[in-house]
Amino acid sequence: MGYFLFDPLSVFFLSVIALVSLPSAVYSIGYLKGEASGRKTALAWLILILFLGAMGMVVTVNNTILFLVAWELMSLVSYFLVVFDTKHEKSVQAGTIYIVMTHIGTAFLIAAFLIMFKYAHSFDFSAIKNACASMPAGTKNTVFLLLLTGFGTKAGIVPLHIWLPYAHPQAPSHASSIMSGVMIKTAIYGIIRFVIFILGAHCLWWGIMVLVLAVISCLVGVIYALMEHDIKKLLAYHSVENIGIILLGVGLAMFFLSLNMPYLAVFSMIAGLYHLINHAIFKGLLFLCAGSVYKATGTRDIEKLGGLIKNMPYTAAYFLIGAMAISALPPFNGFVSEWLTLQAFFLGAFSVTGSAKVFLGVLGAMLALTGGLAAACFVKAFGITFLARPRSHYAVNALEVPFSMKAGMFFLAALTLAFGLGGAAVIKILSHVAAAATGIDITAMKFSVNNAVISPQAGYDIYLSVPLLALVLGALGIMGFAVYKLSGKGKTITYTTWDCGYYRLSPRNEYTATAFSKPFRIAFSFFLRPYRKTQKIRDSFYHIRSFKYETHTTKVFKKYIYDPALAMIFRSAKSMRRIQPGSIHLYLGYIFASVLLLIIFINRF
Amino acid sequence: MQTIILFACLVSTYLMVIAKRMPALIMGFRYQSFFLFLVTLLMAIAERRIDLYSIAGLLLALKVVLIPGLLYRIVARIKANENLGLFLNTQLSLLCALGFTCLSWVFSARLLAPGNVLVTTTLTIAFFMVLAGIFLMIFRMTALAQIIGLLVMENGMFLLASTVSGGMPFFVEIAIFFDVFVSVLIMGFFVYRINKLFTHVDVNKLSRLKG
Known part of the structure; x- marks a missing residue:
C-alpha cells in the first residue's frame, strides 16, 4: 500500500471518524443556514472536508513524516474551524490559545520522532518498531515522556487541557462535535500506536503514570464541568473527563502488558476502545443538541434557558439520551464501556498482589465517583436547560430545529442505543482491534457469548446482558406506571404552586445552575x-x-501553572528587548564583535 | 615597491579612522583607492595580464574619481553639519585601529605558512581594511560614514581576494565594481532623502522611528 497502513487499529479509528462525521455533516446543512453567507458556507464545507481528510490520514499513514504532516494539517484546519465564527472576539482568543498549545505538543512529537529516527534510520513504522527493541531503556523512557506530552496536549490530559474548554465551544457546533468526538481521539490513536504498538509498554511505571494522569483528568474534568454554565464549555470539560476514562482503559492495558497478563491487557484495551467509540457517539450527539439549543435561542448560558422541552421536544429527547449515555445509565452505550472499565479494575485488583491491589481499587473508586458526578452534572444540564419555565426571553421564543439537524441527532441517538444493546457483538469486533494493538494472540480467549459480555479471567466470571437489563428496566417502569395508574393517584389537579404566601412567583424564583452546583462547590x-x-x-x-x-x-491550573509561565516568558522577552534597541550601529557592532571573537577563537586552535 | 604602496594603503586607512569631518574621510578613501589602484597596476605589469589592466582602470575611474566625487557632491548638497559624529574619539579610535592591525597580523600569520612576508603583509592589511570599514560603520554616527565604511570593507575584500586567490575572475570583479557603484548611488540618494525628511543624517536618531 505504499505509505498507508490499514491494520485493524487504523480501520477502527477510520470507522469512528466516519461514524461521527457523517451525521455532523448532515447536521451542518441546517446549522449553517442563515448563520453565514453562501461563500462562507462553502468555505465551511471545504474546511470540514479537509479536516476529515487530515484526520483520516493521521490514523492510516505508516510513516512518521507523513504522520507529522497530517497531524499538523489537522491542527491547522481545526484552528480555522475554531476561529470560523469571526464575529466574536473570543473565537480569535480561543484560537490563539489552541494553536499555541497544539504546536507545543507537536514540538514534543517531533523530538520523539527524531530520537526514534536516530535508532531506526527510517521513518517507517515497522522499521521503527524493530529498532525500538534495541533502544536503551533510558532513551525509551524519554521517548515515552515526549510522546505522552505531545499526544496528551491534543487529547487534553490535565494539566495540558487548558485549550480545550476555550477552543471546542467556540467552533461551530458540528465542528465541535467532530473535534470533541473524534479529533482528540486521534491523540489516543497516537498513544496506542506509538507507545503500545511501536515502543511496547514494558515498564510498569509507564502504565501507572498514564493511569494517574487519566484519573486526575477524569476528576478535574467532571468537577470543572459541574461548575460550568456555558453548555458547550460544560461538554468540553466532559471531554477532558471522558478522555481520562478512555486512558484509564488504555493505561490499564499498558499496566497489565508490563505485568505480562495478556487476558486482562486485551480486556482493558477493549474497555478503552469501547469507551472511545462511545464517547465519540454521545459527545457528538450532545454537541449537536447544544448546537440546536444555541441555534434556537442564541445563547449558550444555561442560566438563561429553561422550559425548552415544550418548544423543542426532539432536541430535548436526544439530549436526554446523550446525557443518560454519558452518565453511564443502562441501556445506553456509556454504561457498557464504563462497566467494562470498572470490571477491568476489579479483575485487576483480584489478580495482582500487594500495593497494586490498593492502587487499582482506589482508581476504580475514583472512576465510580466520576460517573456519579457526571450524572449530577447532566441532571443540572438537562434540568436547567429543558425543564421548568423559561428564565429569559431567549428561551421563550425558541423553535424546533429543521429536519437535517434532527436527522443528524437522530442517527447518533440511535447509535447510542445500538452500541448499548449490541455490546456483545461490538466487543467481539473490538477484541480483534485490541489484539492487533497489543500484539497478543486472542484465539484462546472469549469475551462475549450470545449477547452477553463475559469477563475473561477464569475464576471470576462475570456476565452482563444489556438487552436483558433493558427488558427488566422497561418492565419495571411499566409496572410502576401501571401501579401508579391503578392506585388512582393519576388525577390531574390544577392549582397554584404553594409559595409560602409570596404570591409573585416568577421564573426568577426557579432553581438555578449555580445553586444546584453549590454543594459540589463546597465539597x-x-x-x-x-x-x-x-x-x-x-x-x-x-x-x-x-x-x-x-x-x-x-482556575487552579491557569493561575498556578500557565500564568506564571506566561509571565516568565514575557519577562524574558522584555530583557531580550534590551539588546534590540533599534540602533543600526549596535547591530553592526554585534556582527563586528562576533567576527572579532571568531578571530580570537581561531587562534586557540 | 609593492610593500611601500601597501603601507601607504595602511596609512590612508589610519587617516580615515582619525578623520573628524566628512571631506577628510572622503579624501582618505580617495587616497586608499588610489594606492589600491597602484598595487593592482604593479601586479598587472608584473604578470602582464590584460584583465588586470582593465580592472585597475576601473578602480581608478570608479573609486578614485567617480564615487568620491559623488560623495563630495552629496556632502555639498545636504549642507549638513560636516562633523561625522564620533562615538569614540580620535585617540581611542587610533588605538583601536592599531589593535586591529595587530590582530590581523596574528590572524594572517596563523593562516599562511611562515616565510612569505609580502603575502602575509598584504593579507594583514587587507584584513585590517575590512575591520576598519566595519569599525567606521559602527562608531560614526552619520549615514555617509556608513557608506564609506562599506566601501572600505569592499576595498579590503578586493585586496584580500587578490592576495589569497590571485584575484577574482574578471567578470566577477567587473560585476562587483558596478554593484558597488550602484549601491553608492542608491545609498547616496537615501542619505539625501533622509536628510530632507529629518533634517539630519544621524543614523543614531533613526531609532526613534521604531514602534
Whole structure:
C-alpha cells in the first residue's frame, strides 16, 4: 500500500471518524443556514472536508513524516474551524490559545520522532518498531515522556487541557462535535500506536503514570464541568473527563502488558476502545443538541434557558439520551464501556498482589465517583436547560430545529442505543482491534457469548446482558406506571404552586445552575477555591433595594501553572528587548564583535 | 615597491579612522583607492595580464574619481553639519585601529605558512581594511560614514581576494565594481532623502522611528 497502513487499529479509528462525521455533516446543512453567507458556507464545507481528510490520514499513514504532516494539517484546519465564527472576539482568543498549545505538543512529537529516527534510520513504522527493541531503556523512557506530552496536549490530559474548554465551544457546533468526538481521539490513536504498538509498554511505571494522569483528568474534568454554565464549555470539560476514562482503559492495558497478563491487557484495551467509540457517539450527539439549543435561542448560558422541552421536544429527547449515555445509565452505550472499565479494575485488583491491589481499587473508586458526578452534572444540564419555565426571553421564543439537524441527532441517538444493546457483538469486533494493538494472540480467549459480555479471567466470571437489563428496566417502569395508574393517584389537579404566601412567583424564583452546583462547590472547595463578591445597595438600614451576588471559582491550573509561565516568558522577552534597541550601529557592532571573537577563537586552535 | 604602496594603503586607512569631518574621510578613501589602484597596476605589469589592466582602470575611474566625487557632491548638497559624529574619539579610535592591525597580523600569520612576508603583509592589511570599514560603520554616527565604511570593507575584500586567490575572475570583479557603484548611488540618494525628511543624517536618531 505504499505509505498507508490499514491494520485493524487504523480501520477502527477510520470507522469512528466516519461514524461521527457523517451525521455532523448532515447536521451542518441546517446549522449553517442563515448563520453565514453562501461563500462562507462553502468555505465551511471545504474546511470540514479537509479536516476529515487530515484526520483520516493521521490514523492510516505508516510513516512518521507523513504522520507529522497530517497531524499538523489537522491542527491547522481545526484552528480555522475554531476561529470560523469571526464575529466574536473570543473565537480569535480561543484560537490563539489552541494553536499555541497544539504546536507545543507537536514540538514534543517531533523530538520523539527524531530520537526514534536516530535508532531506526527510517521513518517507517515497522522499521521503527524493530529498532525500538534495541533502544536503551533510558532513551525509551524519554521517548515515552515526549510522546505522552505531545499526544496528551491534543487529547487534553490535565494539566495540558487548558485549550480545550476555550477552543471546542467556540467552533461551530458540528465542528465541535467532530473535534470533541473524534479529533482528540486521534491523540489516543497516537498513544496506542506509538507507545503500545511501536515502543511496547514494558515498564510498569509507564502504565501507572498514564493511569494517574487519566484519573486526575477524569476528576478535574467532571468537577470543572459541574461548575460550568456555558453548555458547550460544560461538554468540553466532559471531554477532558471522558478522555481520562478512555486512558484509564488504555493505561490499564499498558499496566497489565508490563505485568505480562495478556487476558486482562486485551480486556482493558477493549474497555478503552469501547469507551472511545462511545464517547465519540454521545459527545457528538450532545454537541449537536447544544448546537440546536444555541441555534434556537442564541445563547449558550444555561442560566438563561429553561422550559425548552415544550418548544423543542426532539432536541430535548436526544439530549436526554446523550446525557443518560454519558452518565453511564443502562441501556445506553456509556454504561457498557464504563462497566467494562470498572470490571477491568476489579479483575485487576483480584489478580495482582500487594500495593497494586490498593492502587487499582482506589482508581476504580475514583472512576465510580466520576460517573456519579457526571450524572449530577447532566441532571443540572438537562434540568436547567429543558425543564421548568423559561428564565429569559431567549428561551421563550425558541423553535424546533429543521429536519437535517434532527436527522443528524437522530442517527447518533440511535447509535447510542445500538452500541448499548449490541455490546456483545461490538466487543467481539473490538477484541480483534485490541489484539492487533497489543500484539497478543486472542484465539484462546472469549469475551462475549450470545449477547452477553463475559469477563475473561477464569475464576471470576462475570456476565452482563444489556438487552436483558433493558427488558427488566422497561418492565419495571411499566409496572410502576401501571401501579401508579391503578392506585388512582393519576388525577390531574390544577392549582397554584404553594409559595409560602409570596404570591409573585416568577421564573426568577426557579432553581438555578449555580445553586444546584453549590454543594459540589463546597465539597470540592479545597480544589476549586471558590470566592464570592456581594454588593448591597440600601435605602435604609432595614430596606435593601438591590443585592448583587457573584461567585467564581479559581482556575487552579491557569493561575498556578500557565500564568506564571506566561509571565516568565514575557519577562524574558522584555530583557531580550534590551539588546534590540533599534540602533543600526549596535547591530553592526554585534556582527563586528562576533567576527572579532571568531578571530580570537581561531587562534586557540 | 609593492610593500611601500601597501603601507601607504595602511596609512590612508589610519587617516580615515582619525578623520573628524566628512571631506577628510572622503579624501582618505580617495587616497586608499588610489594606492589600491597602484598595487593592482604593479601586479598587472608584473604578470602582464590584460584583465588586470582593465580592472585597475576601473578602480581608478570608479573609486578614485567617480564615487568620491559623488560623495563630495552629496556632502555639498545636504549642507549638513560636516562633523561625522564620533562615538569614540580620535585617540581611542587610533588605538583601536592599531589593535586591529595587530590582530590581523596574528590572524594572517596563523593562516599562511611562515616565510612569505609580502603575502602575509598584504593579507594583514587587507584584513585590517575590512575591520576598519566595519569599525567606521559602527562608531560614526552619520549615514555617509556608513557608506564609506562599506566601501572600505569592499576595498579590503578586493585586496584580500587578490592576495589569497590571485584575484577574482574578471567578470566577477567587473560585476562587483558596478554593484558597488550602484549601491553608492542608491545609498547616496537615501542619505539625501533622509536628510530632507529629518533634517539630519544621524543614523543614531533613526531609532526613534521604531514602534
